[in-house]
Amino acid sequence: MEEKTYIEDIDRSIYDIRNENDDSYRIEDGLTEEIVRQISREKNDPEWMLQLRLRSLASYRRQDIPNWGPPIDELDMDHISTYVRPNTHMANDWESVPKDIKDTFERLGIPEAERKSLAGVGAQYDSELVYHNVKKEVAEQGVIYTDLESAMHGPYEEMIRTHFMKLVPPSDHKFAALHGAVWSGGSFVYVPPHVQVSIPLQSYFRLNAKGAGQFEHTLILVDEGASLHFIEGCSAPKYNVANLHAGCVELYVGKNAKLRYSTIENWSKNMFNLNTKRAIVEEGGSMEWVSGSFGSHVSYLYPSTILNGPHADVTFTGVTFAGSGQNLDTGAKVIHNAPYTSSYLNTRSISKSGGISTFRSSVSISEKAHHSKSSVSCQSLMLDSESRSDTIPAMDIRAGEVDVGHEATIGRISNSEIFYLMSRGMSEDEAREMIVRGFAGNVSKELPMEYALEMNRLISIEMKGTMG
């Protein structure tokens, strides 16, 4: 008998189907002030946003390419188009989305997931959202879930202006500045005080165009005592030229509020994923990151959390899987900036077929953050001798009476584990896959079932080495 059905129908092709580029508008490659002004005009920015874009561009020009991580010299901004508008307008029903785009999202299972298990969905195709919808009962609670562009022209303009790129300023690093200059698309979420959104919202980002960049911005504010689970997914078909993703996620978690932010990232392996995610958590608030990184050629991704009020806490659960040709530099960063704050980082990284996976953790405990706790655990698994795994922990502790722990292990799949499962009838491949799936179980356990299955499917694809 062959393997079970849930790993039978593995097919990378659903991610890889490209649509012909009939974009109605594609800005010329490269980055100039005229291009930035052009994007701003296209998007009908308020004046303050145009100014932010221009300041960001100036900052971009002043900053150097980071030299401490995986090489990114293959990425040439002169050959990246920073804005590709699909040939459609944003719709709130799938029937109004053009067929080829709708089919793409159907294949990725988005409308089905929306019907079954989501409170709202945003779907971005290249630089613009093509679909945004939120369930009536959630909207009736006062929850705002919309695209940033239209929100900037409505009653939430002030809220956006005072929060947009305040947590991740353009000066933060070169690609944050790039993002500030050319950002397009993404989502704006506001959950009013004491509103509990019981089922998740999801945004899905699909980059179809060749040699293009995607720079979506996600801005989420969860007000006092409210709670939300937000899911982000991303994928792209593979091209033989570089694509760039430099998104930005800013999360504001209010007093006693709770936010869970889950990501399953599956960019194609020509993607430079230089993404910035940051959260600030006020008193008694709780932030949970669940992060699965499977795709991209090179990733720089270190979701950061500032614990800004007493008794705030953060949990980061992550898995990174680097296969052939991938150099994934991921991690998590926590700044304890108030007393009695806690952080728990639990990550797994897997490398295979020459892949490199590096995990960096950084925990800072400021003078103010007495009686804080931090626990960091990183485990790495190398599936063969050509692959590499590193963990690079950093801790900066400036307060007394803190409780800090760190453990890191790097290992290989032992032959005794494989033989044990084979003695129960698993083939060698099945045994390896089960062990790897178990190893990554810290993340899949935290995901809603559909996403856990999706993640297991991605692991199966990686284990079979059929990904391009």
Add this chain to the structure above:
Amino acid sequence: MAEQFFALENLHVSAGENEIVHGVNLEVRPGEVHVIMGPNGAGKSTIGYAIMGNPEYTVNQGHILFHGEPIEELSADKRARAGIFLSFQNPAEIQGLPMNEMLHQAVEQRRGEKISVWNFNKELKSVMALLRMDTSYAKRDLNFGFSGGEKKKAEIIQMLMLKPELAILDETDSGLDVDAVRTVSEGIHAYMKDKTGSLLIITHSTRILESLKVDYTHVIVNGRLVKTGGPELVEQINQSGFESFLPDQAK
């Protein structure tokens, strides 16, 4: 003439460069209980690993015959699906893989049919009750953080679920307290009850054999079977150890 069920034919096994088992002959018929006893390092566990197909052990001469066919070229999973089972002395711990998930897939593959979660759970629950193991262990990571006794019970649970034709128990009683030995023995009785399964028990103590009807006892010393007898041999070893079987220079 009935088909030969299981036999070792002049079996030589090495681990790395070293030959550990030097020409063992043995035949097991359906429903029989065989015991291989011997001092530490005699090659007992090596025989178990070789039968199951551990790739770290090489059969460099002779044959392992199952239903008359040599199986030494088959990988462990094929042998398992055909009906051979090894209860490990030190089962591997697998983090993140729940026992019930692994076992459900294993049982479906062994039986060659889909089994609903409902029916599987029902069966597993009754087997776990027999082994006096709390059902919460079914959802726990396979052997991960289990005590020595829990691991051994979990092995017997898997055996009862997989219903092998030949089960090899490698030092199943080692590290168990008196109650756990009794519980595990009850599990083994349940396996033998339907009289179609055979047992090959590898042990250096005799505790687990007290309540079992042993058909043959083999004494292995330095990789060779030096004596084969009936259950009375167990009694003899129980009284005077392996001394009388050791070659002169080792005494």
